[in-house]
Every structure is written in structure tokens, then in C-alpha cells.
Amino acid sequence: MFESLTDKLSSALRNLRGVGKLSDENMAAALGEIRTALLAADVHFRVAREFVERVQAQCAGQEVLKGVTPGQQIVKIIHDELVRLLGEGATALSAARPLKIMLVGLHGSGKTTSAAKLGRLLKKRGYRPFAVACDVYRPAAIDQLEILARQEELGFYADRASRDVPAIGRAGLDAAMAAGADAILFDTAGRLQIDEGLIDEVRRLGDATKPDEVLLVADGALGQEAVNVAKVFHDALQLTGLIMTKLDGDARGGAALSIKAITGTPIKFIGTGEKTDDFDAFYPDRLASRILGMGDVVSLVEKAQESIDGAEAERMAEKMRKADFNLEDFLAQMQQVKKMGSMQSIVGMLPGMSGVQLGDDAELQMARTEAIIRSMTIQERRKPEVLNGSRRQRIAKGAGVKIADVNQVVKQFQQMQKMMKMMKMMKGGGGKKMMRQMEAMRGKGGFPGM
């Protein structure tokens, strides 16, 4: 899907993601490439221009994150903008039951096929779907829908003798209700091009059946033309969503990327082949990741934003659980925490500590504790029991603190060690008593900030 667009955007971003320092020049070059790629994919010029402007504005106001390059951060901004463009969060179907869906669109757009595909998908979601044939001009279309409905084991209604579309719709609805269906799909007639007669007929069918969803089936391979078609249908019928078909073929992506921005109507489903299984709910973030081909960078930046290195925290928590945690580990842990910005999540991983909230001055205390540990030798960090009076004095001097501060850190660390040992034993049993002892200890101060 959208290979050419994917290639071009990926190459623009590949150049960008390695950039350690952003300048007006490298930004302008990358944004220019992105804009060219969008236009080449037949994205509406206004959409392409606004997209680049939004990315530019966001980059300007962005705080630099630790652990990622500015280039990577921009890739994430572009990804998020792409998701927004594709219609973030607006792609779910109405929750109404029974759910009445009217499918409209031009002849050959894939309407009848999509009715069957959607019926199949709804069935998988637990609905009992029912198809109503409302194309009174093409007997072949009625036959096609009937065959597909049989094949997918959907309910089906047609009246081959009637030309009264609203009456067929109402009768179809009654038949669906009588059959115990709770998702009714109305397949309407199409034309080769939009005309008033077609629109009027669909409008009257809508008045008769009061659909919860009016979905336009649009041929994605048509590019900008599909956008124009959507605009006319939307103005006339108040569409609730789109089914974009034929994205498996040589669709360049322009229609998919422009249609939400231009018409305000979100894509809800995509057709990706001729088989009834070639059909998916539309997820803007998935398509955005696919188009950019940069899922790794996006999740990297998300991680940095979440600001916690889960693996490292888990490793440390494991050491604590085994009571095999010395001051050196604690220092490493503090480095990690500083890089990530929050100790809360690590504390939350410790047995018995999940409810503990860190105090506001935790950072300050942590800085002092860090200075004290840094003034120790490796041996002292690994075996704090060697810390006699003269060593403590030396450390206090080195860290620029009072000897009492050093004593406090050592004492608190010893308490913490005791607690870890207890937790280790607690696994066997007698947990409640241990917990009470731990509570009492925590009352005595615990480790800085805890």
C-alpha cells in the first residue's frame, strides 16, 4: 500500500533522524522533501501545505527530550500529525443497535462488495447482519449481493419487482427485524457520475430508514477525484464516514491522506482486495506508521516521553528482591532515575511499596545522597560495613556535607537492606507480621525520599 509515498517519506526522514542538531537549513530541506513526497502522492496541495506548516510550528515549540536526537523527535511529530490528518479517534462505528448502515457511492466503487465485506466483519464482531438490495436498476447487482450474502451467511432481502426505493428499504428493515438481525446494510444504486436523481433517491431512502451511518464507498485509486466525489456526497447527504476501497492497487495515497482534511469525514474502513476478507477497520496510527516506515523511532520517542527504562528498572527491582543491592547499584539506579526523571515507577515495582508516594524534596535529597555515594570508593560502595569514622569524615568532606548526613545515608541504606532481606524471606510465609515491621521501619525514615 502506498509504496512510492512510503519510500519517499522514509528517505526524507532517514536523513532527518540522524540529525543531532537542527538548523534552519536541514529542517527546511527535510520539510521540502516531505511536501514534495505528499504532492507526488496526489495529496491535495492545501493539505500538503498545511501539514508542513503544522509540523514546522510544532518543531519550533518542542522541548528537547533526553535520550533521543532532535531528528528522531521530529519523526515523531510528523507521525502524530499524520495520524491527526488521517482522522485520529474518529473511526469507530455508531454504537446503535440495531445498527442501520446505508452504503452510497458511484458505480464500480466497490459498494456491493463492501456491503458483503462489512457484513462479514460485523458478524465477526458479534452482530447478526442483514443486507438489503436497494439498487433497482441493475438486476445483476441484486444477484451479486444475494450471492455474497449467502456466502457470508448474512440475512438478505430484495424485491425485484419494485422500483420504489424507500418502500424497498422499509420492507427490508421489517424483514431484518423479523429475522432477528441487528445490523442492516442498505446497498444503494450508483451512477457513473454524481447526479441529482441519484442523490435524491438516496436521500428519500434515508428518510424512510433513518440510518445511523451513511458510509460513502470511494475508490481510493481515483486520487483527488475521490476527494471531489466525497465532498459532493457529503454536502448532499451528511456522510458519517467513508469506506476507501482498492488501496491494494496503484492507489498513491493522496485520497486517503486528503479526504478527512477536505471533507471532514473520517475513513472508517479500507478495502484491500477483491475477497470478502480483504477489508479492515481503519486505524490512522497504523497507516501513519506504515507510510512512514519508522515505527522504531516513533516508539523510541514515546518511550523517552514516558521517561522510564522499564528493563533497567526491572533489573534493579530484581536485585532488590534478592537483597543483593549495594550502594553502587543504588548510584547506578539514581543515574537511571535522573535520566528518566521519575523514581516513582521504580518504587512502585518493589514488593510492598506500590502505594508509597515520593516526597516533593526527593530530588534534592537524591542529589545529596548521590554526592555522598560518589565520594566513596568502589569498595566502600560494595561493602558499606567498612565505613568507619575516618572514612565517613573523608566522604563528608568530599561531598561537601556534614558527617551526620553521611551517617544518615549509611543508616538508611542499612535499614533498606534489612527490609530487602525481610522481603526475600517473606516469600515463604508470615507475610503479615513482616509487613507490620516494614511499616514501622518506613515510619523511621526509610531511604531518602521514600
Ligand code: GDP
Ligand atoms: P459497485 O458497483 O460499487 O457495487 O462495485 P462492486 O462491488 O461491484 O465492485 C466493483 C469491482 O471492484 C469488482 O470487480 C470488485 O471485485 C472490485 N473491488 C471492490 N473492492 C475492491 C478492493 O478493495 N480491491 C480491489 N482490488 N478490488 C475491489
